[in-house]
Amino acid sequence: MSKILVIAEHLDGKLNGATARAVSAAAAVKPQAIDILVLSDAPDAVAAEAAKIDGVSKVLTVTRAENAHPLAAMLAPQVAHAAGGYSHVFAPSTTFGKDLAPRVAALLGVGQVSDVMTVESSHVFTRPIYAGNAIITVEAPADQTVVATIRTASWPAAGSSGSAPVEVLAVDVALPSHTRFVELKQGKSDRPDLQGAAKVVSGGRGVGSKENFDIIYKFADRIGAAVGASRAAVDAGYVPNELQVGQTGKIIAPELYMAIGISGAIQHLTGIKDAGTIVAINKDGEAPIFEVADVGLVGDLFKILPELEQALG
């Protein structure tokens, strides 16, 4: 029988929503137990949130000063130690999980499955390669721990009506001193989080400048959406890097994705394949974005966005 350890991702005392998505993937394995591991210097608030996730058997907390910031070099030896007795270790396929999970896998001497899209059986999964232009079925050995990152866009968040017990776990392993956290500069925003938002409005090179991007922010605020961007817009300095959507940025699955002034390079489309409805607004009717759009409108975004706001009444 399978027993799965899900690594909680958290920041500033709040659980990241990606964790509940990883729990959904864990539930698809139909395991005997799903435990969540919270590594922190002050885990209580995060553990309380994690305990509410449906399907969780228990929450384990490891409290150490070294866990104040998510440094993979610190966390990996603790996760590898805690993984004893578990058949699977899952982490979300966010920059946190992608940084940590391979380090855990190597410490355990096993391969790692990246970006799990579906669970076919306890040791068989599908995952994307070539920017999602091919989907492979991979089989992990039955006699080893499965370490995997979960492609969050492929999984709904598990519900939050649970009440799992929280237990303290003592992890007595030596940690290195060679890696030190200096600072985190967060993009301050009252808008919904790009990765978990139900609606996302993204701008591309067609927006033209950092100043012009205000029109994207304004429209996003009007419909309560998160803001994203294409690589071209980030490279041009219109918006900060954490807004990038695509193969090398964030992979998202909102109910509504509006691509505005985005031509639709393969690498961008990779990031939005699982969106419920894709809307494209572009002045070039031949732009590849229209090949994947559910609703397309050809025209000048600077004219259309104000009209849209007006049409919303």
Place this chain on the structure above:
Amino acid sequence: MKILVGYKRVVDYNVRIQVKPDGSGVVTEGVKLSANPFDDIALEEALRLREKGVAEEVIVVGIGPADLTAHLRNGLAMGANRAIHVTTSDAVQPLVAARAFLKLVEKEQPGLVILGKQAIDDDASQTGQMLAALWDRPQATFAGKVDVAGGKVTVVREVDAGLETIEADLPAVITTDLRLNEPRFIKLPDIMKAKSKPIDVLELSSLGLDTHEPLKTTHYAAPPKRGKGVMVKDAAELVAALKQKGLL
């Protein structure tokens, strides 16, 4: 100090990949191959560190079949001092690649190993982290800015929440993100010069490591296609369409 750079050859990023009808793989015959874009960034960063006087030698490493030589020559033409070609008939998975890198690290004793944050073929994003684990050294993944001074490296990392800065003692492993730098173009005279630069050839099986591939790929499929969309003629129609779907 020496810098070891991972230099993988992949299907060019402009190629729209096709899955073979029998699901046994993707079509790579006759397809344009190039350096993994993140590895070009890794090499560029290493060259800049050498130009700043931080490093003396930049070594590009490729793992792959005999015809990888031409690809490694490109790395030499870009400016690497020499190349190491680990020969194997098949592509290796990240764990095996990390083990091979560890063997080279033990031999070369580099101060930095710089790899791409992911290869755009398998999109695994694992080798750097695995090498750092096996080597028991720091990792700084998704690097957007790198500064080396006083036996330490300070790296600004592009993470989901924003920009995270970490400091690590050397030796360390760095994986590169897109905006770390813009790789230089290769000039014709450099291609000529590269012909005389050394390429050490080592067989993967001679490195004395466990080359057993941990994961088995059993099937390749094309991704599901999205249904055909509709075009609307103006903003009012668009709003109506989205309201009908209950999205606004």
